[in-house]
Amino acid sequence: MFSKLRDAFKKFVDTTSSLFTSKEKLRESVEEFKLELVSRDVAFEAAEDIAKKLVEMIEEKTIRDKKQLVKALREILLNYFNEAGSVNIDELVKNKKPFIIMFMGVNGVGKTTTIAKVAVYFRDKGHRPLMVAADTFRAAAQEQLKKHSERTQIPVFMGKYGADPASVAYDSIQYAYSRGLDIVLVDTAGRMHTDVDLVNELRKVARVIKPDLKLLVVDALTGNDAIDQAKFFHEAVGLDGFIVTKFDAYEEGGVPISLIYVVKKPILFIGTGQDYRDLKPFNPLEYLDKVLPIEN
Ligand SMILES: Nc1nc2c(ncn2[C@@H]2O[C@H](COP(=O)(O)OP(=O)(O)OP(=O)(O)O)[C@@H](O)[C@H]2O)c(=O)[nH]1
Ligand SMILES: [Mg+2]
Known part of the structure; x- marks a missing residue:
């Protein structure tokens, strides 16, 4: 189940080790990540928002390693689900x-x-x-x-x-x-x-x-x-x-x-x-x- 989206996230996380230093590489990788998300059925608006938030956090150094990157991803997505509310x-x-x-x-x-x-x-x-x-x-x-x-x-x-x-x-x-x-x-x-x-x-x-x-x-x-x-x-x-x-x-x-x-x-x-x-x-x-x- 959902193996393709998981692969897209994993690939992005795995290729980010160099991104914490090079702005150029970060931009490139983020663009590719966005396209991958869209091809895994993530709506373009959502993919853009996820990418924008991650880039900000990497540039502000709130995210400094892979572990923090995954954590940030989880928080961004969880926040979307929270904003959508729930129906008991x-x-x-x-x-x-x-x-x-x-x-x-x-x-x-x-x-x-x-x-x-x-x-x-x-x-x-x-x-x-x-x-x-x-x-x-x-x-x-x-x-x-x-x-x-x-x-x-x-x-x-x-x-x-x-x-x-x-x-x-x-x-x-x-x-x-x-x-x-x-x-x-x-x-x-x-x-x-x-x-x-x-x-x-x-x-x-x-x-x-x-x-x-x-x-x-x-x-x-x-x-x-x-x-x-x-x-x-x-x-x-x-x-x-x-x-x-x-x-x-x-x-x-x-x-x-x-x-x-x-x-x-x-x-x-x-x-x-x-x-x-x-x-x-x-x-x-x-x-x-x-x-x-x-x-x-
Ligand atoms: N694998 C799988 N098949 C499902 C699922 N839900 C429905 N199906 C199958 O999808 C097919 C269409 O289901 P229907 O309930 O007839 O769909 P419908 O929207 O009412 O279709 P129409 O009334 O003909 O427009 C059926 O063969 C269902 O068994 C699901 O969660 N998983
Ligand atoms: Mg029907």
Whole structure:
């Protein structure tokens, strides 16, 4: 996992021994480091900021050796994660019933599978979730969720094909109320993220159901595109956080840094496989331990 980003950090740290003396070499190496970060899915803005901060610290002699360099890197990144805040979802869901989560994301990112995983996650903790198929545009979308419902035995609410997604979502909440279901997980339409109709549809759903959380599901494997999707959905509908899928197959490593740096919202969960329990709360410290070289 994330071996490529780790290699980029390691390479930079390993080549810095001469940098503490020569300004010329430092600039060269930092430029190369920036490009490497970008090629490992770190957003350009974030790569520039990391590089700028490191150069300042090296020039001010706050960083004098490799150990201090790794420590500084960790602090810079950790600060990004802190600025993005955190969402304690286990606590939040206890305080409002039904708790409504609206899931967004473009086609194929793993949105529907993720909703089923989140439903299983909460059922394991003693909750009674409801999955809602508010993508009435594609018949397949309804079928997908129904299959997950059959496999997991978690109830699903489906709208009629072609019905207004906002009214389906609204009805699902009444349904949850009347059956004592305490968490409503709303699957929305995918399509291209630049689709104007989609944006209007999602805004309407959000207006009508007033979700407690709006989460964007992104596929780590789409790299820089995931960053564009995040910016787009955040501007169009507003986001409270992310779920990043396909971490199990992800080598580049930079997507988490980009998401939280660019949108300043936390990552709640990561998808780590195709099974229902392949969903883990995201832990920034664990992530940093994996991508940074060891300080010694
Ligand atoms: N390896 C891996 N595969 C995943 C993960 N999450 C989802 N997938 C797979 O990704 C594929 C697409 O998942 P879906 O849940 O259908 O994605 P979607 O975004 O709902 O797709 P559409 O509704 O068709 O737009 C499926 O084969 C999932 O099993 C993950 O974390 N790791
Ligand atoms: Mg789907």
